[in-house]
Amino acid sequence: MNHQLSDLSPEGLRAFVGEQLERSRARTVQLTDAVDTDDLVRQHSKLMSPLVWDYAHIGNQEELWLVRDVGGREPLRQDIDELYDAFQHPRADRPSLPLLGPAETRTYVTEVRDKVLDVLDHVKFDAGRELVDNAFAFGMITQHEQQHDETMLATHQLREGAPVLDAPPPPTGRSLSSAEVFVPGGVFEMGTSIEPWALDNERPAHGVHVKPYVIDTVPVTNGDYLRFVLGGGYEDPRWWSEAGWAHVQKASLVAPRFWSQVDGEWWRVRFAHQELLPLDEPVMHVCFYEAEAYAKWAGKRLPTEEEWEFAARFDPSTGRTRRFPWGDESPGPQHANLGQRHLRPAPAGAYPAGASPLGVEQLIGDVWEWTSSDFRPYPGFRAWPYDEYSLVFFGPDYKVLRGGSFGTDEVVARGTFRNWDYPIRRQIFAGFRCARDPRPEELHA
Structure with missing residues (x-):
């Protein structure tokens, strides 16, 4: 998916949207068909919804935005809107709600999708309506489903019982010529104003000046992190913030x-x-505080969100800000570990084709990367098309994660995409890489 979406004919755009809707639904079905009825309705962790709630919520959001709003059609199940409103009911309370059962949920989401495909057949993308310009509402809903699929994948990680998911292993890793990369700094265009399916917190594009810094070539590995554990890192308050x-x-x-x-x-x-424990894979399921403590122990720090995106998007040879580390081409299997393709992070050095111009690797996919930055709006931010996606989360309570994980789909994993969570969260597929300020001799090399 790229920002040439606007170059497609209405028929081409319709076909592309149909493919994305089909792809996301196939993944949802895989994740829900993999378990029995008991597992679908059970709450596997207080941090997560029952899988059947996620499934019906996906359908309900699709109905609200695409059937009713874009399509102007009659509601299918207005009676369940409140049940599947994520802001009405905390995750811990959802199992006690009168939720649709698995069979009823499958029927409902199928009926919604049938209506959506009919809307897609008839919608005019050039109607002068922002919500359908470049099929934005369809892109938003596709991303919503893929984001919930990643959440459901995290629920699978938390469930007990026999394995039900399978995937081939990722590519093998390779030794790296350097553990760190010097980034010269400069001014770049952070965020986007042209990516057609970018969500509100990624907008607008704005110039940011970044000072020179040094960043890890790849995310911190299990082997790296194990040294922190064995060195008594969890028992020494020197490495931890007061809150950590x-x-x-x-x-x-x-x-x-x-x-x-x-x-x-x-x-x-x-x-x-x-x-x-595979020592060469990026460490995963660590919270922000753990990432911050390791970085301090290692004599480094976490990168800011600006530093992360500069490393991922800026090409110093041209002065241009790219869509992805490797260029403007959408992610392929040679670039990054995405889309639940491998069900695990790939070893360090597995994706040389995904490197940035400066040689920073595995910035997209594998593990979400904690940054030191609070989740804040960009200058000129506009909440759209609804306040509850970003606006209500801005502030010091949430830390930004970047880059996507092995469970993130390519339709989401933009170089500008911003994820956020509480600094104590560990159930997400999150790791990190370190950064540091350059030494004087590095600045004058």
């Missing part, structure tokens, strides 16, 4: 989530598989 140390003690953290030590060996649980 308080959380470590309150939550009794001793290692990343899903890690365990058995007879002197470290293991992890990955989608119900018990496996020896």
Whole structure:
């Protein structure tokens, strides 16, 4: 998907939207058909909704925006709007609601999709309406479904029982010529005003000056992080912020989530598989505080959101801001580990074709990367098409994550896409890379 969307004919745009809707639904069906009825209705963690809630919520949002708003059609199930309003009911309370059962949910989302495809057949993309310009509402709903699919994938990671998901392994890694990359800094265009399906918090494009810095070539690996664990990192308040140390003690953290030590060996649980900890994969299921503490222990810091995006998008040889580290081409399997293709992060060095011009790798896919930045609006931000997507979350309570994970779909994983979460969250597929200020000799090399 690229910003040449506007170059497509109405028929071409219709076909493209249809493909994206079909792709996202196939993934939703895979994630929900993989488990039995009991697993669909059970709450596997207080942090997550039952899978059946996510499934019906996907259909309800599609009905609200595409059937009723874009299509101007009669509601199918207005009676369930309140049940599937994410702001009405916290996740912990959703199992006690009178939710649609699995069979009723499948019938409902199928009926909604039938109506949506009819709307798609008849909608005029040149009607002068912002919501349908470049098929934005369809893109928003496709992304919404893919984002919930990643949330459902995280629920799968939390469920107990036999493994139900399978995928081939990612490409093998390779040794890197350097563990760090010097970034000369400069002015670049952060965010976007032209990416047609970009969401409101990614807009508008604005110039940002970034000072020179040094950033890790790849995300911090399990092997790197294990040294922090074995070195007593979780027992030494020197490495932790005041809030981080308080959380470590309150939550009794001793290692990343899903890690365990058995007879002197470290293991992890990955989608119900018990496996020896792969030392060359990016560390995952760490919260912001853990990432921050490791960085301090390593004599570094977390990158700011601006530094992350500069490393991912700026080409110093041309002075141009790219869509992705490798250029403007949409992600292919040679560039990045996305779309649940492999069900795990790829080893360090697995995607040389996805490197930035400066040689920073695996910025897109594998693991979401914590930054040091609070989630704030860009200058000139406009909440659109609804306040509840971004506006209500801005402030110091949430930290920004960038780049996407192995569970993020390519329709979401833009170089400008911004994710955010509480700094204590560990169930998401999140890791990090470190940055630091350059030494004097690096500045004058």
